Amino acid sequence: MYFRRMQKVQEIHQQSLTQLLQVYSKNEAESILSIIWEELAGWGRAQRVLNNNEVVDNAVLKRYNSIIEELLTEKPLQQVLGYADFYDNRFRVNEHTLIPRPETEELVAMIIADYKGKRGLKVLDIGTGTGCIAISLALNLPDSKVTAVDISMGALAMAKENAKDLNALVEFKELDILAVVEREALGQFDIIVSNPPYVRESEKAMMRKNVLDYEPHTALFVKDEDPLLFYEAISTFAKQHLNEGGGLYFETNQYLEKELSELIDKKEFKEYTLSKDLSDNFRMLKAFV
Numbered sequence: 181m182y183f184r185r186m187q188k189v190q191e192i193h194q195q196s197l198t199q200l201l202q203v204y205s206k207n208e209a210e211s212i213l214s215i216i217w218e219e220l221a222g223w224g225r226a227q228r229v230l231n232n233n234e235v236v237d238n239a240v241l242k243r244y245n246s247i248i249e250e251l252l253t254e255k256p257l258q259q260v261l262g263y264a265d266f267y268d269n270r271f272r273v274n275e276h277t278l279i280p281r282p283e284t285e286e287l288v289a290m291i292i293a294d295y296k297g298k299r300g301l302k303v304l305d306i307g308t309g310t311g312c313i314a315i316s317l318a319l320n321l322p323d324s325k326v327t328a329v330d331i332s333m334g335a336l337a338m339a340k341e342n343a344k345d346l347n348a349l350v351e352f353k354e355l356d357i358l359a360v361v362e363r364e365a366l367g368q369f370d371i372i373v374s375n376p377p378y379v380r381e382s383e384k385a386m387m388r389k390n391v392l393d394y395e396p397h398t399a400l401f402v403k404d405e406d407p408l409l410f411y412e413a414i415s416t417f418a419k420q421h422l423n424e425g426g427g428l429y430f431e432t433n434q435y436l437e438k439e440l441s442e443l444i445d446k447k448e449f450k451e452y453t454l455s456k457d458l459s460d461n462f463r464m465l466k467a468f469v
Contacts, residue, residue: 276334311339
């Protein structure tokens with residue numbers, strides 16, 4: 181359905197809500213529409229209601245139609261708009277990058293809290309994607325030297341654009357962290373952080389089309405028979421490449437808490453902690469050498 185010229189805000193909003201309920205829950209659909217009105221007209225929810233009887237501008241209507249059409253294919257709103265908000269900044273996204281998520285913000289907040297007041301830290305972000313972790317740490321840990329690596333050139337190109345947009349000093353490198361010889365050349369760090377691929381292939385059945393069809397599978401999935409592949413490689417690397425007292429930080433698969441704990445135990449870190457996110461799922465691990 182395309183909305184016609186000279187339609188009022190309330191009419192368009194209600195028809196859009198009906199359409200989006202085909203693929204989203206009511207709360208999701210209403211939240212999505214609030215973001216769209218904010219994006220196109222600069223209206224918050226209350227302001228949109230106040231303008232319900234206004235006729236929608238033709239240029240706004242054209243963009244609105246385009247957005248709704250894409251959303252009905254279950255393309256994520258962030259990819260439709262071209263950005264996602266993360267830790268008080270706006271990051272560009274595309275098909276090569278995972279969409280930054282609130283759980284990852286919690287991981288970033290944990291690191292910043294742990295190192296508050298410390299300067300000149302050396303930081304490594306493994307599997308940087310949009311660069312949201314590396315850039316947020318560079319902006320919030322003064323005088324830090326931040327390095328970010330990814331296997332995807334498409335992701336690195338987007339991360340570099342985000343760093344430029346936000347005036348963040350980050351060194352980006354193309355690197356496969358599973359390649360032992362290549363990773364050995366990275367050097368020593370005070371902080372190593374990663375949100376690696378951790379969703380098992382068997383968990384695809386629980387995932388929605390907007391993730392499966394539009395986000396990069398190489399950044400999401402691991403084989404069922406080796407679900408801790410990246411945790412194994414990164415924790416091994418971290419044991420050798422963290423400075424004394426340095427910290428390793430992971431975003432984790434909530435269903436693999438026991439297995440990941442056993443893995444970290446075997447690596448003989450001095451201490452480690454698994455933490456829950458705001459949804460009460462085990463989502464973050466930190467370990468110190």
